[in-house]
Amino acid sequence: MSSVAGSVLRRSARPTLHRAAALSRSPPSSSSLLSTSTSVSGQSGHVASGGAEVYTPAASGPPPIRVSMTESSGRGVFATRPIGAGDLIHTASPMVAHPSASLLHKVCYKCLRRRGSGEIPALSGSNDNVYYFCSEKCRERSKGFLEVESRLNWSAYENHCKERGLKYPFLVKRLACMVVSGTASEDCLDILQPDSIYPEMMREMEEEFELLKLAFVKATIEDALMAFLTKHWYFGVLARIRINAFRVETVGGSYEDLLTSASSSVAADSAVGNAIYMLPSFYNHDCDPNAHIIWIDNAAAKLKALRNIEADEELRICYIDASMDREARQSLLSTGFGFECNCCRCMSGD
Template sequence: MGVVALALSHRIMVSRFFTKPFTFHIFSFYSSSSSSPPPIRVALTDYAGRAVFATRPIAAGDTIHTAKPAVCHPATNTVCYSCLATLPNSQPQRLPFCSQLCHQTSKAYYDVEMKANWVAFDDYCRTRGLKYPFLVKRLACMVISGVARSDSLDILQPANLMHEMVLEMEEEFALLRNALTKALIADEHIAFLTKQWYINVLARIRINAFRIELAGGLYGDLLSQAVASVEAEAAVGNAVYILPSFYNHECDPNAHIVWIDNADAKLKALRDIDEGEELRICYIDASLDRDVRRELLLRGFGFQCNCSRCLHGD
């Protein structure tokens, strides 16, 4: 994977077409074998908000960039509590980390999590099939421990929430806040944890979280990999990234996000990409019929897909 650059603030040029460009900071956590920036730029467009564009030609199969999650959470106890790597069969259950490094880098927020009794919160979420509140819980513990900022996901686009969703979130929030209060976490450390903060964070996680399926060390043809990924029956967890969340959707994408051994994401080119071309990934199972794809994207992400494939009825 190369040298891991933790907490790296990467400067990316953002421009609105036909206007003067400006610069801002994205706190993107990524791994790279070199110190050079990835061959992309993030721009504001009139048709899709933020988008990602190639700054040079990219060949099919090339790694565009890699990214570490801003926050992730396992969906099973068979993977590392920190990076979602598969745990060795000999791993003691009392140590849910794949390595000493993961244990040490996660110790601060893990200690906060272990102070609280999460039975009521966990039962509420699991009986309702809710997975994203666990990411909010993890982020809250990261903020309390000082390893993340309370506004670390504010740069991401939020989902539009219906009234019923907000009411459900209020109950989740109450259970989360209650667990931390009973754990005797100091008031000043949870001052950020308001109902509005919880709803705002969850609204962003709902449309920016990725379902993590591990390729297991080796992968071959990228198109086959894409199909295998969406057909997987179980995920090892969920994660939210900053830079990968700026990629827009396409039902016939030119890029794909893959996970090899852990939650570190690789953005790969599915075909040759020209300089200036927008990079797009597929948010859903691209093998579905057009009407099903459009319905899923409308309900899950709030937009009507008008990509060339959908417009041609494919």
């Protein structure tokens, strides 16, 4: 890897309790972040005569959250007004999503909704792969990247990933096709913090990159359209996906049913794919979170308050299964996210 790439991807330290803030950048305004594939609902509050906070639904109004710098964890998401327990704070559509390799024919190729009886098949030319869409709307929204993707022979790249149990390169493949088709910018993930890339990882990543690049070259994609497709770009995108990707676990049913389900467990059998989001990636971690992310029947992420949240309080989610004991949580956070958790629950020994 070039020295330029190394300077971008190697980080001397990882911020504690932080998932995805790009610390070297000036934080964008809350309004610009919230306008990116995000819809918001919330609750307002007032103080009753006895001094207790009373939470009442807000029919409409400004988003109840803002993105600001924290004291020690980079960017974070904060409440701009009281939010009630059980309230749906906001929803976010993925910037990039891809089905699990084992479910390509069982979920919508765009929104990851599980296959039912009314899907619309779309034939991918070069590999004779049939992908399914839950609606004409999803098929139309996939038209750009699918036209590019269907021109390429992905067998070598996909076999390489499947044999090694790799899932994130599929997201890179999807993003590359989106960039070539003009439906995404090559730097759309740059605002997210990259994971550390160590020398032992580079050989495998270089092999993945060469297979991806070869697929585009063999399909005679115009040089100008794939000028962005360099090793530096591939490493940078994969480094950001590695630490910011969410495992999408849908459970179906109604929103009320979902609130009482075990959908937040990382061990659930309901994972349908992986996705990258803008705003949800700015939520920091806590082993005793006040919010969590849920997926009902597709890749639209819904942020829900687990308890009453005060104005100016930081919203935090748990990156892992919160039911694990402290030792297991610390081990998983260290190996999977690169930090030691110092939240109140961990500091108390719970």
